Amino acid sequence: MIANKVAKINENMVYDQIIKFLRQKGYKSDNTKKAYEADIRLFFRLIKDKEKKSEIEFLTIDDVQLTLDDFEDFIDIMMEEGLSHNTINRKVASVKSLIKYLASKDIVNNINYLKLIPHLSGEEESYGVLExxxxxxxxxxxxxxxxxxxxxxxxxxxxxxxxxxxxxxxxxxxxxxxxxxxxxxxxxxxxxxxxxxxxxxxxxxxxxxxxxxxxxxxxxxxxxxxxxxxxxxxxxxxxxxxxxxxxxxxxxxxxxxxxxxxxxxxxxxxxxxxxxxxxxxxxxLNYEDVGVLGAVSSLENIDQDAYKKVDHDTLVKAIEACPKDVKYILNVNIKKLINNETV
Incomplete structure:
Protein backbone atom coordinates (compact mmCIF):
# COMPACT_ATOMS: atom_id res chain seq x y z
CA MET A 1 0.00 0.00 0.00
CA ILE A 2 2.80 2.43 0.95
CA ALA A 3 4.73 1.58 -2.23
CA ASN A 4 1.65 2.35 -4.33
CA LYS A 5 1.21 5.73 -2.65
CA VAL A 6 4.88 6.60 -3.27
CA ALA A 7 4.57 5.65 -6.94
CA LYS A 8 1.45 7.81 -7.25
CA ILE A 9 3.22 10.76 -5.63
CA ASN A 10 6.18 10.37 -8.01
CA GLU A 11 3.87 10.36 -11.04
CA ASN A 12 1.99 13.43 -9.83
CA MET A 13 5.29 15.15 -9.02
CA VAL A 14 6.29 15.36 -12.69
CA TYR A 15 2.98 16.80 -13.85
CA ASP A 16 2.83 19.19 -10.90
CA GLN A 17 6.28 20.53 -11.76
CA ILE A 18 5.33 20.90 -15.43
CA ILE A 19 2.31 22.95 -14.37
CA LYS A 20 4.57 25.18 -12.25
CA PHE A 21 6.94 25.58 -15.20
CA LEU A 22 4.09 26.54 -17.53
CA ARG A 23 2.70 28.94 -14.97
CA GLN A 24 6.03 30.78 -14.97
CA LYS A 25 5.96 31.00 -18.75
CA GLY A 26 2.48 32.47 -18.56
CA TYR A 27 3.47 35.43 -16.39
CA LYS A 28 4.22 37.57 -19.42
CA SER A 29 1.72 36.11 -21.86
CA ASP A 30 -0.94 33.42 -21.78
CA ASN A 31 -0.16 32.74 -25.46
CA THR A 32 3.45 31.98 -24.53
CA LYS A 33 2.27 29.49 -21.95
CA LYS A 34 -0.01 27.81 -24.50
CA ALA A 35 2.82 27.61 -27.05
CA TYR A 36 5.17 25.97 -24.53
CA GLU A 37 2.51 23.51 -23.47
CA ALA A 38 1.70 22.56 -27.08
CA ASP A 39 5.39 22.00 -27.87
CA ILE A 40 5.95 19.89 -24.75
CA ARG A 41 2.84 17.79 -25.33
CA LEU A 42 3.85 17.15 -28.94
CA PHE A 43 7.37 16.11 -27.95
CA PHE A 44 6.31 13.50 -25.42
CA ARG A 45 3.47 12.25 -27.60
CA LEU A 46 5.94 11.52 -30.41
CA ILE A 47 8.96 10.36 -28.42
CA LYS A 48 7.51 8.47 -25.46
CA ASP A 49 5.45 5.67 -26.96
CA LYS A 50 3.37 4.54 -24.01
CA GLU A 51 0.05 3.92 -25.73
CA LYS A 52 -2.27 6.64 -24.39
CA LYS A 53 -0.02 7.42 -21.43
CA SER A 54 2.27 9.67 -23.44
CA GLU A 55 0.28 12.74 -22.35
CA ILE A 56 2.08 14.92 -19.81
CA GLU A 57 -0.51 14.16 -17.12
CA PHE A 58 0.80 10.58 -17.00
CA LEU A 59 4.56 11.16 -17.29
CA THR A 60 6.75 9.43 -14.71
CA ILE A 61 10.19 10.42 -13.45
CA ASP A 62 11.73 7.82 -15.78
CA ASP A 63 9.93 9.37 -18.77
CA VAL A 64 11.71 12.71 -18.36
CA GLN A 65 15.20 11.17 -18.23
CA LEU A 66 15.77 12.05 -21.87
CA THR A 67 18.77 11.52 -24.16
CA LEU A 68 20.34 13.17 -27.18
CA ASP A 69 18.74 10.46 -29.34
CA ASP A 70 15.27 11.53 -28.17
CA PHE A 71 15.84 15.08 -29.37
CA GLU A 72 17.45 13.93 -32.64
CA ASP A 73 14.44 11.71 -33.34
CA PHE A 74 12.10 14.63 -32.61
CA ILE A 75 14.01 16.88 -35.01
CA ASP A 76 13.94 14.20 -37.72
CA ILE A 77 10.17 13.82 -37.44
CA MET A 78 9.63 17.57 -37.56
CA MET A 79 11.92 17.87 -40.59
CA GLU A 80 9.96 15.15 -42.32
CA GLU A 81 6.70 16.95 -41.64
CA GLY A 82 8.12 19.96 -43.45
CA LEU A 83 8.25 22.37 -40.53
CA SER A 84 10.57 25.33 -40.89
CA HIS A 85 13.92 25.28 -39.13
CA ASN A 86 12.88 28.22 -36.96
CA THR A 87 9.73 26.41 -35.84
CA ILE A 88 11.67 23.25 -35.03
CA ASN A 89 14.27 25.22 -33.07
CA ARG A 90 11.50 26.87 -31.07
CA LYS A 91 9.85 23.56 -30.20
CA VAL A 92 13.17 22.02 -29.18
CA ALA A 93 13.95 25.08 -27.05
CA SER A 94 10.63 24.69 -25.23
CA VAL A 95 11.42 21.13 -24.20
CA LYS A 96 15.04 21.95 -23.33
CA SER A 97 13.81 24.73 -21.06
CA LEU A 98 11.48 22.30 -19.28
CA ILE A 99 14.23 19.71 -18.80
CA LYS A 100 16.54 22.34 -17.30
CA TYR A 101 13.75 23.38 -14.94
CA LEU A 102 13.13 19.78 -13.86
CA ALA A 103 16.87 19.31 -13.32
CA SER A 104 16.86 22.32 -10.99
CA LYS A 105 14.22 20.48 -8.95
CA ASP A 106 16.38 17.30 -8.87
CA ILE A 107 13.84 15.41 -10.97
CA VAL A 108 16.08 15.05 -14.02
CA ASN A 109 19.52 13.52 -13.42
CA ASN A 110 21.57 14.41 -16.49
CA ILE A 111 21.40 17.45 -18.77
CA ASN A 112 24.98 17.41 -20.13
CA TYR A 113 23.72 16.27 -23.54
CA LEU A 114 21.55 19.38 -24.00
CA LYS A 115 24.46 21.42 -25.36
CA LEU A 116 24.93 18.80 -28.10
CA ILE A 117 21.42 19.14 -29.51
CA PRO A 118 21.80 20.61 -33.03
CA HIS A 119 20.49 24.09 -33.78
CA LEU A 120 19.17 24.18 -37.33
CA SER A 121 20.28 26.97 -39.64
CA GLY A 122 17.87 29.48 -41.10
CA GLU A 123 17.75 27.58 -44.40
CA GLU A 124 14.41 25.90 -44.99
CA GLU A 125 15.56 23.21 -47.43
CA SER A 126 14.71 19.68 -46.35
CA TYR A 127 16.82 16.58 -46.85
CA GLY A 128 17.64 15.75 -50.46
CA VAL A 129 16.39 12.81 -52.51
CA LEU A 130 18.48 9.96 -53.91
CA GLU A 131 17.68 8.20 -57.17
CA LEU A 285 8.36 13.65 -54.47
CA ASN A 286 11.16 14.83 -56.70
CA TYR A 287 9.66 17.52 -58.93
CA GLU A 288 12.88 19.45 -59.40
CA ASP A 289 13.25 19.21 -63.20
CA VAL A 290 12.43 22.91 -63.65
CA GLY A 291 12.80 24.09 -67.23
CA VAL A 292 11.78 20.86 -68.94
CA LEU A 293 8.99 21.22 -71.48
CA GLY A 294 5.51 20.49 -70.20
CA ALA A 295 3.31 17.59 -71.30
CA VAL A 296 1.50 19.45 -74.08
CA SER A 297 4.62 21.11 -75.48
CA SER A 298 6.64 17.90 -75.28
CA LEU A 299 4.06 15.73 -77.02
CA GLU A 300 3.15 18.13 -79.82
CA ASN A 301 3.55 16.47 -83.23
CA ILE A 302 4.81 13.25 -81.61
CA ASP A 303 3.41 9.88 -82.66
CA GLN A 304 2.15 8.26 -79.44
CA ASP A 305 2.71 4.80 -80.96
CA ALA A 306 6.22 5.48 -82.26
CA TYR A 307 7.77 2.92 -79.89
CA LYS A 308 5.70 0.21 -81.61
CA LYS A 309 6.90 1.13 -85.09
CA VAL A 310 10.65 1.70 -84.77
CA ASP A 311 13.26 -0.99 -85.27
CA HIS A 312 14.83 -2.79 -82.31
CA ASP A 313 18.10 -0.86 -82.34
CA THR A 314 16.33 2.53 -82.30
CA LEU A 315 14.09 1.40 -79.45
CA VAL A 316 17.08 0.21 -77.41
CA LYS A 317 18.91 3.52 -77.99
CA ALA A 318 15.80 5.44 -76.87
CA ILE A 319 15.58 3.34 -73.70
CA GLU A 320 19.29 3.81 -73.00
CA ALA A 321 18.74 7.57 -73.10
CA CYS A 322 16.11 7.32 -70.35
CA PRO A 323 16.95 7.94 -66.66
CA LYS A 324 18.11 4.83 -64.78
CA ASP A 325 14.92 4.70 -62.69
CA VAL A 326 12.81 4.56 -65.86
CA LYS A 327 14.89 1.60 -67.04
CA TYR A 328 14.43 -0.10 -63.66
CA ILE A 329 10.66 0.27 -63.99
CA LEU A 330 10.76 -1.05 -67.56
CA ASN A 331 12.77 -4.09 -66.45
CA VAL A 332 10.35 -4.76 -63.61
CA ASN A 333 7.45 -4.76 -66.06
CA ILE A 334 9.36 -7.03 -68.47
CA LYS A 335 9.95 -9.51 -65.64
CA LYS A 336 6.25 -9.45 -64.77
CA LEU A 337 5.30 -10.16 -68.39
CA ILE A 338 7.77 -13.05 -68.60
CA ASN A 339 6.27 -14.49 -65.40
CA ASN A 340 2.73 -13.94 -66.71
CA GLU A 341 2.00 -11.43 -63.94
CA THR A 342 -0.20 -8.33 -64.22
CA VAL A 343 1.74 -5.21 -65.25
Missing amino acids: TSEVFEMAKLAYQTEREQREIKRLLILFALDTCIRKSALLNLKWSNFIERENDVLVQGVDKGNKKFRNIIKKDFYNELLSIKNESPKVFVISKDAINDMMQRLKKLMCIPEERKIVFHSIRKAGVNWKFRMTGDILEAQKAANHSSLATTQRY
Whole structure:
Protein backbone atom coordinates (compact mmCIF):
# COMPACT_ATOMS: atom_id res chain seq x y z
CA MET A 1 0.00 0.00 0.00
CA ILE A 2 2.80 2.43 0.95
CA ALA A 3 4.73 1.58 -2.23
CA ASN A 4 1.65 2.35 -4.33
CA LYS A 5 1.21 5.73 -2.65
CA VAL A 6 4.88 6.60 -3.27
CA ALA A 7 4.57 5.65 -6.94
CA LYS A 8 1.45 7.81 -7.25
CA ILE A 9 3.22 10.76 -5.63
CA ASN A 10 6.18 10.37 -8.01
CA GLU A 11 3.87 10.36 -11.04
CA ASN A 12 1.99 13.43 -9.83
CA MET A 13 5.29 15.15 -9.02
CA VAL A 14 6.29 15.36 -12.69
CA TYR A 15 2.98 16.80 -13.85
CA ASP A 16 2.83 19.19 -10.90
CA GLN A 17 6.28 20.53 -11.76
CA ILE A 18 5.33 20.90 -15.43
CA ILE A 19 2.31 22.95 -14.37
CA LYS A 20 4.57 25.18 -12.25
CA PHE A 21 6.94 25.58 -15.20
CA LEU A 22 4.09 26.54 -17.53
CA ARG A 23 2.70 28.94 -14.97
CA GLN A 24 6.03 30.78 -14.97
CA LYS A 25 5.96 31.00 -18.75
CA GLY A 26 2.48 32.47 -18.56
CA TYR A 27 3.47 35.43 -16.39
CA LYS A 28 4.22 37.57 -19.42
CA SER A 29 1.72 36.11 -21.86
CA ASP A 30 -0.94 33.42 -21.78
CA ASN A 31 -0.16 32.74 -25.46
CA THR A 32 3.45 31.98 -24.53
CA LYS A 33 2.27 29.49 -21.95
CA LYS A 34 -0.01 27.81 -24.50
CA ALA A 35 2.82 27.61 -27.05
CA TYR A 36 5.17 25.97 -24.53
CA GLU A 37 2.51 23.51 -23.47
CA ALA A 38 1.70 22.56 -27.08
CA ASP A 39 5.39 22.00 -27.87
CA ILE A 40 5.95 19.89 -24.75
CA ARG A 41 2.84 17.79 -25.33
CA LEU A 42 3.85 17.15 -28.94
CA PHE A 43 7.37 16.11 -27.95
CA PHE A 44 6.31 13.50 -25.42
CA ARG A 45 3.47 12.25 -27.60
CA LEU A 46 5.94 11.52 -30.41
CA ILE A 47 8.96 10.36 -28.42
CA LYS A 48 7.51 8.47 -25.46
CA ASP A 49 5.45 5.67 -26.96
CA LYS A 50 3.37 4.54 -24.01
CA GLU A 51 0.05 3.92 -25.73
CA LYS A 52 -2.27 6.64 -24.39
CA LYS A 53 -0.02 7.42 -21.43
CA SER A 54 2.27 9.67 -23.44
CA GLU A 55 0.28 12.74 -22.35
CA ILE A 56 2.08 14.92 -19.81
CA GLU A 57 -0.51 14.16 -17.12
CA PHE A 58 0.80 10.58 -17.00
CA LEU A 59 4.56 11.16 -17.29
CA THR A 60 6.75 9.43 -14.71
CA ILE A 61 10.19 10.42 -13.45
CA ASP A 62 11.73 7.82 -15.78
CA ASP A 63 9.93 9.37 -18.77
CA VAL A 64 11.71 12.71 -18.36
CA GLN A 65 15.20 11.17 -18.23
CA LEU A 66 15.77 12.05 -21.87
CA THR A 67 18.77 11.52 -24.16
CA LEU A 68 20.34 13.17 -27.18
CA ASP A 69 18.74 10.46 -29.34
CA ASP A 70 15.27 11.53 -28.17
CA PHE A 71 15.84 15.08 -29.37
CA GLU A 72 17.45 13.93 -32.64
CA ASP A 73 14.44 11.71 -33.34
CA PHE A 74 12.10 14.63 -32.61
CA ILE A 75 14.01 16.88 -35.01
CA ASP A 76 13.94 14.20 -37.72
CA ILE A 77 10.17 13.82 -37.44
CA MET A 78 9.63 17.57 -37.56
CA MET A 79 11.92 17.87 -40.59
CA GLU A 80 9.96 15.15 -42.32
CA GLU A 81 6.70 16.95 -41.64
CA GLY A 82 8.12 19.96 -43.45
CA LEU A 83 8.25 22.37 -40.53
CA SER A 84 10.57 25.33 -40.89
CA HIS A 85 13.92 25.28 -39.13
CA ASN A 86 12.88 28.22 -36.96
CA THR A 87 9.73 26.41 -35.84
CA ILE A 88 11.67 23.25 -35.03
CA ASN A 89 14.27 25.22 -33.07
CA ARG A 90 11.50 26.87 -31.07
CA LYS A 91 9.85 23.56 -30.20
CA VAL A 92 13.17 22.02 -29.18
CA ALA A 93 13.95 25.08 -27.05
CA SER A 94 10.63 24.69 -25.23
CA VAL A 95 11.42 21.13 -24.20
CA LYS A 96 15.04 21.95 -23.33
CA SER A 97 13.81 24.73 -21.06
CA LEU A 98 11.48 22.30 -19.28
CA ILE A 99 14.23 19.71 -18.80
CA LYS A 100 16.54 22.34 -17.30
CA TYR A 101 13.75 23.38 -14.94
CA LEU A 102 13.13 19.78 -13.86
CA ALA A 103 16.87 19.31 -13.32
CA SER A 104 16.86 22.32 -10.99
CA LYS A 105 14.22 20.48 -8.95
CA ASP A 106 16.38 17.30 -8.87
CA ILE A 107 13.84 15.41 -10.97
CA VAL A 108 16.08 15.05 -14.02
CA ASN A 109 19.52 13.52 -13.42
CA ASN A 110 21.57 14.41 -16.49
CA ILE A 111 21.40 17.45 -18.77
CA ASN A 112 24.98 17.41 -20.13
CA TYR A 113 23.72 16.27 -23.54
CA LEU A 114 21.55 19.38 -24.00
CA LYS A 115 24.46 21.42 -25.36
CA LEU A 116 24.93 18.80 -28.10
CA ILE A 117 21.42 19.14 -29.51
CA PRO A 118 21.80 20.61 -33.03
CA HIS A 119 20.49 24.09 -33.78
CA LEU A 120 19.17 24.18 -37.33
CA SER A 121 20.28 26.97 -39.64
CA GLY A 122 17.87 29.48 -41.10
CA GLU A 123 17.75 27.58 -44.40
CA GLU A 124 14.41 25.90 -44.99
CA GLU A 125 15.56 23.21 -47.43
CA SER A 126 14.71 19.68 -46.35
CA TYR A 127 16.82 16.58 -46.85
CA GLY A 128 17.64 15.75 -50.46
CA VAL A 129 16.39 12.81 -52.51
CA LEU A 130 18.48 9.96 -53.91
CA GLU A 131 17.68 8.20 -57.17
CA THR A 132 16.93 4.49 -56.85
CA SER A 133 20.03 3.68 -58.88
CA GLU A 134 22.15 5.70 -56.44
CA VAL A 135 20.77 3.73 -53.49
CA PHE A 136 21.68 0.44 -55.16
CA GLU A 137 25.17 1.79 -55.75
CA MET A 138 25.40 2.82 -52.08
CA ALA A 139 24.43 -0.67 -50.96
CA LYS A 140 27.06 -2.18 -53.25
CA LEU A 141 29.76 0.21 -52.07
CA ALA A 142 28.85 -0.37 -48.42
CA TYR A 143 29.56 -4.06 -48.85
CA GLN A 144 32.73 -3.48 -50.86
CA THR A 145 34.34 -0.68 -48.84
CA GLU A 146 33.08 -0.67 -45.25
CA ARG A 147 35.46 -2.35 -42.79
CA GLU A 148 32.86 -3.35 -40.22
CA GLN A 149 29.29 -4.70 -40.42
CA ARG A 150 29.36 -4.51 -44.21
CA GLU A 151 26.53 -7.00 -44.76
CA ILE A 152 24.34 -5.37 -42.11
CA LYS A 153 24.92 -2.00 -43.76
CA ARG A 154 24.17 -3.32 -47.25
CA LEU A 155 20.92 -4.92 -46.15
CA LEU A 156 19.94 -1.92 -44.03
CA ILE A 157 20.21 0.36 -47.07
CA LEU A 158 18.23 -2.01 -49.30
CA PHE A 159 15.58 -2.64 -46.64
CA ALA A 160 15.14 1.11 -46.07
CA LEU A 161 14.62 1.56 -49.82
CA ASP A 162 12.23 -1.38 -50.10
CA THR A 163 10.00 -0.57 -47.13
CA CYS A 164 10.40 3.24 -46.73
CA ILE A 165 10.56 2.74 -42.95
CA ARG A 166 12.20 5.53 -40.91
CA LYS A 167 15.69 5.04 -39.48
CA SER A 168 14.50 5.10 -35.87
CA ALA A 169 11.92 2.38 -36.61
CA LEU A 170 14.48 0.32 -38.52
CA LEU A 171 16.81 0.32 -35.54
CA ASN A 172 13.96 -0.83 -33.29
CA LEU A 173 12.76 -3.51 -35.73
CA LYS A 174 12.70 -7.02 -34.25
CA TRP A 175 12.57 -10.42 -35.86
CA SER A 176 9.20 -10.88 -34.19
CA ASN A 177 7.89 -8.08 -36.45
CA PHE A 178 8.14 -10.43 -39.46
CA ILE A 179 5.32 -12.80 -40.33
CA GLU A 180 6.02 -15.37 -43.06
CA ARG A 181 3.09 -16.00 -45.39
CA GLU A 182 2.60 -18.29 -48.38
CA ASN A 183 3.97 -15.95 -51.04
CA ASP A 184 5.65 -13.14 -49.11
CA VAL A 185 6.62 -11.82 -45.69
CA LEU A 186 4.65 -9.20 -43.76
CA VAL A 187 6.60 -6.61 -41.77
CA GLN A 188 4.59 -4.75 -39.18
CA GLY A 189 5.41 -2.55 -36.23
CA VAL A 190 4.97 0.82 -34.55
CA ASP A 191 6.90 3.96 -35.44
CA LYS A 192 7.28 7.22 -33.52
CA GLY A 193 4.00 8.80 -32.52
CA ASN A 194 2.37 5.36 -32.23
CA LYS A 195 1.98 5.19 -36.02
CA LYS A 196 1.60 1.60 -37.15
CA PHE A 197 3.26 0.41 -40.37
CA ARG A 198 2.64 -2.67 -42.51
CA ASN A 199 4.89 -3.63 -45.41
CA ILE A 200 5.39 -6.65 -47.62
CA ILE A 201 8.75 -7.97 -48.80
CA LYS A 202 9.70 -10.92 -50.99
CA LYS A 203 10.70 -14.17 -49.30
CA ASP A 204 14.04 -14.15 -51.12
CA PHE A 205 14.88 -10.79 -49.56
CA TYR A 206 13.76 -12.01 -46.14
CA ASN A 207 16.08 -15.01 -46.49
CA GLU A 208 18.93 -12.58 -47.20
CA LEU A 209 18.09 -10.73 -44.00
CA LEU A 210 18.24 -13.96 -42.03
CA SER A 211 21.97 -14.15 -42.84
CA ILE A 212 22.61 -11.38 -40.27
CA LYS A 213 20.42 -12.87 -37.55
CA ASN A 214 22.15 -13.52 -34.24
CA GLU A 215 21.16 -13.78 -30.58
CA SER A 216 19.81 -10.22 -30.56
CA PRO A 217 16.04 -9.79 -30.95
CA LYS A 218 16.72 -6.76 -33.17
CA VAL A 219 17.25 -7.11 -36.91
CA PHE A 220 19.78 -4.35 -37.50
CA VAL A 221 22.28 -4.30 -34.64
CA ILE A 222 24.06 -1.08 -35.51
CA SER A 223 24.30 2.40 -33.96
CA LYS A 224 23.04 5.68 -35.37
CA ASP A 225 26.59 7.04 -35.32
CA ALA A 226 27.80 4.10 -37.40
CA ILE A 227 25.07 4.77 -39.98
CA ASN A 228 25.82 8.50 -40.14
CA ASP A 229 29.56 7.87 -40.50
CA MET A 230 28.86 5.33 -43.25
CA MET A 231 26.75 7.85 -45.16
CA GLN A 232 29.55 10.41 -45.06
CA ARG A 233 32.02 7.91 -46.49
CA LEU A 234 29.64 6.69 -49.19
CA LYS A 235 28.76 10.23 -50.30
CA LYS A 236 32.46 10.97 -50.67
CA LEU A 237 33.04 7.81 -52.72
CA MET A 238 30.10 8.66 -54.97
CA CYS A 239 31.14 12.33 -55.29
CA ILE A 240 27.75 13.52 -54.02
CA PRO A 241 28.04 17.26 -53.25
CA GLU A 242 26.98 18.56 -49.84
CA GLU A 243 24.54 20.93 -51.53
CA ARG A 244 22.26 17.96 -52.23
CA LYS A 245 21.76 17.50 -48.46
CA ILE A 246 21.87 13.71 -48.68
CA VAL A 247 21.42 11.79 -45.43
CA PHE A 248 20.17 8.29 -44.58
CA HIS A 249 16.62 9.67 -44.65
CA SER A 250 17.18 10.35 -48.38
CA ILE A 251 16.98 6.57 -48.93
CA ARG A 252 13.45 6.54 -47.51
CA LYS A 253 12.57 9.39 -49.86
CA ALA A 254 13.97 7.40 -52.78
CA GLY A 255 11.68 4.50 -51.85
CA VAL A 256 8.62 6.74 -51.75
CA ASN A 257 9.51 8.24 -55.14
CA TRP A 258 9.95 4.72 -56.54
CA LYS A 259 6.44 3.72 -55.40
CA PHE A 260 5.04 6.86 -57.02
CA ARG A 261 6.82 6.26 -60.32
CA MET A 262 5.80 2.60 -60.39
CA THR A 263 2.13 3.27 -59.75
CA GLY A 264 1.63 6.88 -60.85
CA ASP A 265 -0.61 7.17 -57.78
CA ILE A 266 0.32 9.71 -55.10
CA LEU A 267 -1.97 7.91 -52.63
CA GLU A 268 0.18 4.78 -53.01
CA ALA A 269 3.24 6.94 -52.29
CA GLN A 270 1.50 8.36 -49.21
CA LYS A 271 0.71 4.84 -48.03
CA ALA A 272 4.32 3.74 -48.56
CA ALA A 273 5.60 6.72 -46.55
CA ASN A 274 2.97 6.20 -43.83
CA HIS A 275 2.23 9.92 -43.91
CA SER A 276 -0.87 11.35 -42.26
CA SER A 277 -0.83 14.33 -44.60
CA LEU A 278 -0.79 14.18 -48.39
CA ALA A 279 1.01 17.53 -48.38
CA THR A 280 3.98 15.88 -46.64
CA THR A 281 4.13 13.20 -49.35
CA GLN A 282 4.04 15.87 -52.05
CA ARG A 283 7.14 17.45 -50.52
CA TYR A 284 8.87 14.06 -50.76
CA LEU A 285 8.36 13.65 -54.47
CA ASN A 286 11.16 14.83 -56.70
CA TYR A 287 9.66 17.52 -58.93
CA GLU A 288 12.88 19.45 -59.40
CA ASP A 289 13.25 19.21 -63.20
CA VAL A 290 12.43 22.91 -63.65
CA GLY A 291 12.80 24.09 -67.23
CA VAL A 292 11.78 20.86 -68.94
CA LEU A 293 8.99 21.22 -71.48
CA GLY A 294 5.51 20.49 -70.20
CA ALA A 295 3.31 17.59 -71.30
CA VAL A 296 1.50 19.45 -74.08
CA SER A 297 4.62 21.11 -75.48
CA SER A 298 6.64 17.90 -75.28
CA LEU A 299 4.06 15.73 -77.02
CA GLU A 300 3.15 18.13 -79.82
CA ASN A 301 3.55 16.47 -83.23
CA ILE A 302 4.81 13.25 -81.61
CA ASP A 303 3.41 9.88 -82.66
CA GLN A 304 2.15 8.26 -79.44
CA ASP A 305 2.71 4.80 -80.96
CA ALA A 306 6.22 5.48 -82.26
CA TYR A 307 7.77 2.92 -79.89
CA LYS A 308 5.70 0.21 -81.61
CA LYS A 309 6.90 1.13 -85.09
CA VAL A 310 10.65 1.70 -84.77
CA ASP A 311 13.26 -0.99 -85.27
CA HIS A 312 14.83 -2.79 -82.31
CA ASP A 313 18.10 -0.86 -82.34
CA THR A 314 16.33 2.53 -82.30
CA LEU A 315 14.09 1.40 -79.45
CA VAL A 316 17.08 0.21 -77.41
CA LYS A 317 18.91 3.52 -77.99
CA ALA A 318 15.80 5.44 -76.87
CA ILE A 319 15.58 3.34 -73.70
CA GLU A 320 19.29 3.81 -73.00
CA ALA A 321 18.74 7.57 -73.10
CA CYS A 322 16.11 7.32 -70.35
CA PRO A 323 16.95 7.94 -66.66
CA LYS A 324 18.11 4.83 -64.78
CA ASP A 325 14.92 4.70 -62.69
CA VAL A 326 12.81 4.56 -65.86
CA LYS A 327 14.89 1.60 -67.04
CA TYR A 328 14.43 -0.10 -63.66
CA ILE A 329 10.66 0.27 -63.99
CA LEU A 330 10.76 -1.05 -67.56
CA ASN A 331 12.77 -4.09 -66.45
CA VAL A 332 10.35 -4.76 -63.61
CA ASN A 333 7.45 -4.76 -66.06
CA ILE A 334 9.36 -7.03 -68.47
CA LYS A 335 9.95 -9.51 -65.64
CA LYS A 336 6.25 -9.45 -64.77
CA LEU A 337 5.30 -10.16 -68.39
CA ILE A 338 7.77 -13.05 -68.60
CA ASN A 339 6.27 -14.49 -65.40
CA ASN A 340 2.73 -13.94 -66.71
CA GLU A 341 2.00 -11.43 -63.94
CA THR A 342 -0.20 -8.33 -64.22
CA VAL A 343 1.74 -5.21 -65.25
